[in-house]
Amino acid sequence: MTETRQLYASFDSARYHREYYSEVDPEVQFFLQQLHQTFAEGLTDCPGREVLDIGCGPTITAVLSASRWADTITMADLVPANREAVMEWLKKGEDQLDWSPHLKYVAALEGGGLTPSQLADRVRHKVNRVLPADVLQEEPLGAAVPNRFDVMLSSLCLEFAATDLTQYQQALRNVTTLLKPGGYLIMQGALGNSFYLVEEARFPSVSLTHSMISESLRSTGLCEEQWHQIPRQCPLDKMADHTGCFFVVARKKE
């Protein structure tokens, strides 16, 4: 096990949610707006509508807009507690995390009278499984999940799973094997970030620039179709040292 995987063994899902998702901060708004736009417009000539959110954490925000377009959504993460948090929300368990600010925000983006609770029902209906995943393995979902996906979402994952650029690129190659030719990778993350904290626990990150990400996509056989970035928007006391956030849409060559 690499050091990063050892660190994530004690990841505190509830605290992560409290510290980073208790409100819809401007950076999360940026991500949600980009996802909304992408799925409202649709994805040109996408082979199908099977979506995977890899490295989902305890977080459902990356799949809110996807649930409008997808036939099915698979969620996957390394950490059992994260997968349990997602499953607890899916079954409306007593200990489910509160995503109501995000549901409200995305329902308002979609408009047409969609209520937050209708949006939550739609997500619960579309997510059909929550699987273990390790992006540092050649087969991130293991050999038991043979099918490939039409769209892969990855939010704030690969740069946090890897310890250097070489390992980041390997993780990108690993997850890209899960994508069908012609399928889309939609990735959002942090620029220039070297760590984040969840209470006292410190998680390292590979510090990325746009050109590093572009080169990594290119060398993995992915065509960058859209790039959006914003400078850091959050208060200085947010416990990470990123300089900005990015959203990229890339397509796997046929």
Ligand SMILES: C[S@@+](CC[C@H](N)C(=O)[O-])C[C@H]1O[C@@H](n2cnc3c(N)ncnc32)[C@H](O)[C@@H]1O
């Ligand atoms: C910063 S959190 C992001 C969580 C969520 N996607 C979000 O946008 O809030 C990093 C996530 O990467 C996951 N992760 C770390 N190493 C991983 C690995 N080797 N394979 C799969 N997921 C991993 C962690 O479990 C955690 O959920």
